[in-house]
Each structure stands twice: as C-alpha cells, then as structure tokens.
Amino acid sequence: MEKENMSEENSLQIKRHSLSHVMAAAIKELYPEAKFAIGPAINNGFYYDIDFGDTKITTNDFKKMEKKMAYLIKQNLKFEQREENINEALKKAHDNCEIYKEELISDLKKEGQESVSIYKLGNFEDLCRGPHIDNTNKIKAGSFKLHKLAGAYWRGDENNKMLTRIYALAFEDKEGLTKHLNLIKEAEKRDHRKLGKELDLFCFSDLVGPGLPMFTPKGVVIIDELRKHIEDVCRGYGFEKVITPHLAKIDLYETSGHAKKFSDELFRVSSIKGHEFVMKPVQCPHQTQIYASKQRSYRDLPIRYMESEKQYRAEKTGEVGGLSRVYAITVEDGHSFCTVDQVKQEIVNMVKIIKEFYSALGLWGNHWVSLSVRDYSHPEKYIGEEKDWDTCERMLEEISEEMNLKAIRKEGEAALYGPKLDFMFKDSLGKEIQIPTVQVDFATPKRFNLVYTDKNGQEQSPVMVHRAILGSYERFLSLLIEHFAGAFPIWLSPVQVKLISVSENHSEACHNISDKFKSENIRVEIDDSNETVGNKIRKATQEKIPYLLVIGDKEADGKMLSVRERGSADTKEISTTDFISKVKEEIENKKV
Numbered sequence: 001m002e003k004e005n006m007s008e009e010n011s012l013q014i015k016r017h018s019l020s021h022v023m024a025a026a027i028k029e030l031y032p033e034a035k036f037a038i039g040p041a042i043n044n045g046f047y048y049d050i051d052f053g054d055t056k057i058t059t060n061d062f063k064k065m066e067k068k069m070a071y072l073i074k075q076n077l078k079f080e081q082r083e084e085n086i087n088e089a090l091k092k093a094h095d096n097c098e099i100y101k102e103e104l105i106s107d108l109k110k111e112g113q114e115s116v117s118i119y120k121l122g123n124f125e126d127l128c129r130g131p132h133i134d135n136t137n138k139i140k141a142g143s144f145k146l147h148k149l150a151g152a153y154w155r156g157d158e159n160n161k162m163l164t165r166i167y168a169l170a171f172e173d174k175e176g177l178t179k180h181l182n183l184i185k186e187a188e189k190r191d192h193r194k195l196g197k198e199l200d201l202f203c204f205s206d207l208v209g210p211g212l213p214m215f216t217p218k219g220v221v222i223i224d225e226l227r228k229h230i231e232d233v234c235r236g237y238g239f240e241k242v243i244t245p246h247l248a249k250i251d252l253y254e255t256s257g258h259a260k261k262f263s264d265e266l267f268r269v270s271s272i273k274g275h276e277f278v279m280k281p282v283q284c285p286h287q288t289q290i291y292a293s294k295q296r297s298y299r300d301l302p303i304r305y306m307e308s309e310k311q312y313r314a315e316k317t318g319e320v321g322g323l324s325r326v327y328a329i330t331v332e333d334g335h336s337f338c339t340v341d342q343v344k345q346e347i348v349n350m351v352k353i354i355k356e357f358y359s360a361l362g363l364w365g366n367h368w369v370s371l372s373v374r375d376y377s378h379p380e381k382y383i384g385e386e387k388d389w390d391t392c393e394r395m396l397e398e399i400s401e402e403m404n405l406k407a408i409r410k411e412g413e414a415a416l417y418g419p420k421l422d423f424m425f426k427d428s429l430g431k432e433i434q435i436p437t438v439q440v441d442f443a444t445p446k447r448f449n450l451v452y453t454d455k456n457g458q459e460q461s462p463v464m465v466h467r468a469i470l471g472s473y474e475r476f477l478s479l480l481i482e483h484f485a486g487a488f489p490i491w492l493s494p495v496q497v498k499l500i501s502v503s504e505n506h507s508e509a510c511h512n513i514s515d516k517f518k519s520e521n522i523r524v525e526i527d528d529s530n531e532t533v534g535n536k537i538r539k540a541t542q543e544k545i546p547y548l549l550v551i552g553d554k555e556a557d558g559k560m561l562s563v564r565e566r567g568s569a570d571t572k573e574i575s576t577t578d579f580i581s582k583v584k585e586e587i588e589n590k591k592v
C-alpha cells in the first residue's frame with residue numbers, strides 16, 4: 001500500500017519536473033532572449049531559474065505564460081531524449097549564448113563525462129537527465145498554476161547574478177490544485193501575525209526592537225491559562241515550581257556544554273562595575289544547581305522541578321511581526337532527578353502529562369511518536385557510556401509497547417546526551433508540529449557532580465529526565481492561533497462572554513449581568529457603544545468570542561438571556577442560572 005503511494009508521488013514529481021520544461025519552452029517563445037539555469041520539481045510544484053536580461057518580469061506576465069503552456073500541452077508534444085557528444089553540446093550552448101547551460105556542461109566534462117543527455121520538446125531543447133513523462137497529453141488541463149516570483153542567485157552564490165525564479169504549483173488534476181489553493185488561502189486567513197493583531201494578543205515596538213514581542217492583556221490571559229493548566233497537571237505528578245535568574249556566569253554553561261553548543265547564539269551582558277554574565281540560553285543547568293544546593297538521599301528522589309521562565313538566543317534575524325522566531329522565549333521546562341530504577345516510571349508519568357495536556361486542546365490522538373535513538377555508525381556524536389545508552393533505548397521501547405504509543409524508531413535523532421521520545425501533532429491544516437519531548441540524560445548530572453547517598457551510604461549519580469510539554473509559550477501561542485483560527489476553546493478565550501446592549505437604556509442592565517458573571521469567574525466584556533446591534537454583533541463575531549448575549553428589554557431584569565453561540569446565527573433563550581452553570585461546566589471540563 002505504502003509502496004503504491006510512493007510511486008504515485010514519484011510519478012507526480014516527474015510530471016512536475018516535465019512541466020518545468022513546458023514552462024521553459026513557453027517562455028523561450030515569448031522571450032527569445034531568456035537564458036535558462038535549472039528547473040527542478042519541488043514540494044507541490046516546480047520552479048525554473050531564468051535570466052530575462054533587461055526584461056522585468058512581474059506576476060502580470062503569468063497569464064500569457066500559462067496560456068502559452070496550455071497551447072504547447074495541447075500539441076501532444078513528445079519528450080524525445082538523445083545523447084549528444086559533450087563537445088558538440090558545449091559548442092551549441094556557447095553559440096546560443098546559453099551561458100548557464102554552458103557552465104553546467106563544462107562541469108560535466110570536467111567530471112569526465114563524454115556525452116550529455118538532451119531532451120527535446122517541440123522546438124525547445126534542454127540539458128537534462130530526466131526522467132520525464134513521454135507526452136504532454138499526460139498533463140491535465142487546469143492542473144498547474146504559476147504561483148510566485150523570487151530572486152535567486154545562480155548556484156546560490158551571492159557573488160553571481162541574481163536570476164528570476166518562477167515558482168509554480170502542479171498537481172495530478174484541477175481538483176488537486178484547487179484543494180491546495182484553498183489550503184493556502186485558509187493558511188493566510190489563519191496567519192498568527194494577522195490574527196494576533198486583529199485579536200489584540202501581542203504587539204511589537206521599534207523602540208523595544210524586532211524579535212521582542214510584548215503580550216497584551218488578552219494575550220496574557222491565554223498564556224496564563226496554559227501555564228495554570230500545565231502546572232496543575234504536573235503537580236499531580238509531583239513537580240514543584242522553581243524560579244531561576246535570567247543571568248548566569250559563563251562557567252555554568254561551560255560545565256553543561258551549552259557554551260560550546262550555543263557559542264554564537266549567546267547574549268553576553270557586562271557592566272562598568274566588572275560584571276560578566278550571559279543571558280541563559282537554556283533552563284536545565286540552573287536547575288541542577290538547586291539540586292546541588294543540599295545533601296540528597298535516595299529517600300528524597302525523585303526530585304522534580306518545573307519553571308516557566310525566559311531564555312535568550314541571539315538568532316540570526318528576528319521574524320518580523322511574528323512569534324515563531326524571537327530572541328526572548330518563555331520556556332516551560334521541567335526535570336526529574338531520580339535513580340536508575342525510577343527512570344522508567346518517570347518517563348511513563350511524563351507521557352501521561354503530555355497526554356493530559358494535549359487532550360485538553362483536542363490534539364491527542366492526532367499524533368505519532370518518534371523513538372529517537374543514536375546514529376550507530378557515529379558514536380562520537382554523543383556523550384555518555386554505551387551501556388547507559390543501551391539501557392535507555394531498551395527502556396523507551398518497553399514504554400512505547402506498554403503504553404501503546406506505537407513509536408517509530410528514528411536512528412540519528414537522539415539528543416547529545418541520550419535517546420528521547422518526540423511527539424508530533426498535526427494541526428487543523430495538516431501541518432506537522434513537533435513540540436513535546438521526553439529525554440533521558442545520564443551525562444549532565446555527572447558533569448555537575450550531582451550525587452545522592454544510596455541505601456548503603458555510597459554516593460551515586462542521579463539520572464536527569466528532561467521533559468518539554470508545550471515548548472515555548474511564544475511559538476505555542478502562534479500554533480494555537482493558527483490551529484483554532486483564533487476561535488480558542490472557551491477555557492482559553494480571553495473574553496468568554498460578550499454582552500451587547502440594544503440601546504442606551506440597557507447599559508445598566510449589562511453592567512449588572514456582567515457583575516454576576518464576574519463573580520462566577522467568567523471573563524466578560526460589554527459593548528454598550530452607540531452603534532447598531534447588527535454592527536456590534538458583527539464586531540464581536542470577528543473577535544471570535546464563544547458567547548454573545550444581546551441585552552434588551554426582555555433580558556433587562558437578568559432572569560432570561562438571548563444567547564448566540566460562536567459559529568451559529570441562531571439565538572437561544574436560556575435562564576441566567578442555567579447559562580452560568582453551562583459556561584462554568586464547559587470551562588471546567590476544558591471543552592474543545
């Protein structure tokens with residue numbers, strides 16, 4: 001079954017690449033001066049890098065190119081291959097001023113090749129190894145579309161000329177293309193940069209700097225709810241909260257190994273009084289020092305710490321207006337320090353935590369698990385002893401079996417210090433996101449000389465188990481915004497209920513009802529502005545608030561309410577008491 005899919009995918013890639021020849025042939029007819037570089041198939045389509053000389057190409061030119069392509073396809077042109085003597089091919093490319101092809105052929109000659117493969121399509125010839133479809137009649141009408149333009153340096157080298165890259169989308173048929181175009185449209189609508197602004201969740205300031213988002217009151221409501229949820233779940237498994245400073249001496253990271261790993265990503269802080277610090281790039285090393293602050297006995301273990309604190313990495317460039325790449329991220333991090341015998345139970349607990357957390361977002365079930373193990377042919381890439389690695393990998397396999405995780409073994413995906421379980425979720429547009437991870441680490445405790453006294457009074461090294469549940473709040477929020485398209489589950493919604501006054505006379509009633517909701521810990525907002533009810537409803541709908549309540553004469557006494565649920569145009573009558581208990585129950589149960 002899988003094999004069949006793969007060959008289907010392969011045949012689509014061949015079609016996509018063949019279309020790049022068709023596009024080049026069409027462009028050669030429209031722009032005889034154009035010179036061609038390379039035109040591979042890519043995800044969802046293909047591109048071709050072309051030198052248009054002095055002619056400036058815009059997306060307005062796409063229509064005539066597509067028309068010409070459709071015309072050529074209708075001629076049922078054959079892809080005809082022939083081998084050509086490399087010197088002849090070189091001369092031909094030179095005579096035709098195909099400077100890029102000339103360079104490619106000359107490289108092949110240097111490699112010792114004596115002939116090259118040429119494909120002919122109608123009047124258009126191109127250097128190519130293939131494979132292609134045999135005839136353009138294999139391409140269905142409406143199955144492709146020129147998509148966008150970009151600049152691309154010849155051979156990716158910025159000292160070379162910048163060529164015009166034309167990207168195209170191509171699928172098996174028109175339906176496939178339409179489906180993909182709809183997906184793109186939907187993704188644009190859900191873009192967290194756009195929705196984050198519309199829903200007023202975070203902002204940026206030029207004075208603060210790029211890559212440094214600030215969260216508005218509404219954004220913080222979501223972050224606080226996520227934090228509360230994760231901490232509640234983790235407390236149930238014995239985690240205790242700690243707080244560590246954002247600065248540390250470089251020595252801490254030299255001991256942990258992070259100074260080397262993040263050398264160009266460290267923010268260094270110094271003062272005129274002689275302070276020299278780095279902003280913490282990770283949380284783990286600080287937590288080892290809380291463990292090390294006291295004598296530990298086997299009776300104390302496991303010791304489990306968690307924190308939600310900022311960490312800092314000097315990434316190359318901050319992504320403009322977005323949360324995906326920022327300099328300061330708030331990371332929810334946790335570690336368990338335990339004995340070798342306790343490791344398995346600790347991992348089992350962490351998997352249960354991940355399950356509980358993601359279930360409340362409706363994401364559990366739509367995931368797969370990677371059992372990320374060593375690259376056995378490159379043991380030098382890892383630290384720690386081989387027998388520890390063997391033990392851990394076997395343990396993770398047992399856990400996968402016992403918990404029915406159906407983990408897929410991925411060689412070479414382990415962390416520097418140990419194997420791990422990685423969880424991959426799919427968002428509502430089918431995009432895969434990897435966030436939670438559970439990692440076993442024998443090495444870090446040894447580097448920091450962490451010890452505990454065992455039953456016989458001997459000093460032993462504890463094992464450290466790292467776990468991340470949501471990763472960073474910044475990235476997680478961006479994913480949630482896009483997954484829910486801004487329509488968050490009620491427990492996460494910054495405003496859970498909105499009251500809309502019919503006229504000025506109903507403003508006081510709104511405030512009375514609002515007070516009642518507030519005393520029940522329901523987040524409520526009032527719109528008693530001087531606009532029409534229709535406008536106010538439209539605005540609240542755009543804010544994606546779970547419940548809208550229109551307050552007029554009938555509702556003014558606060559006994560009965562007219563409720564409009566998100567996603568529905570109907571209004572339902574319900575008593576205030578019943579409505580409050582319904583909403584509270586949905587919040588409590590984290591209804592998705």
Ligand SMILES: [Zn+2]
Pocket residue numbers: 017018021119127128129130131132
């Ligand atoms: Zn080709």
Ligand SMILES: [Zn+2]
Pocket residue numbers: 283284333334335466467
């Ligand atoms: Zn860690």
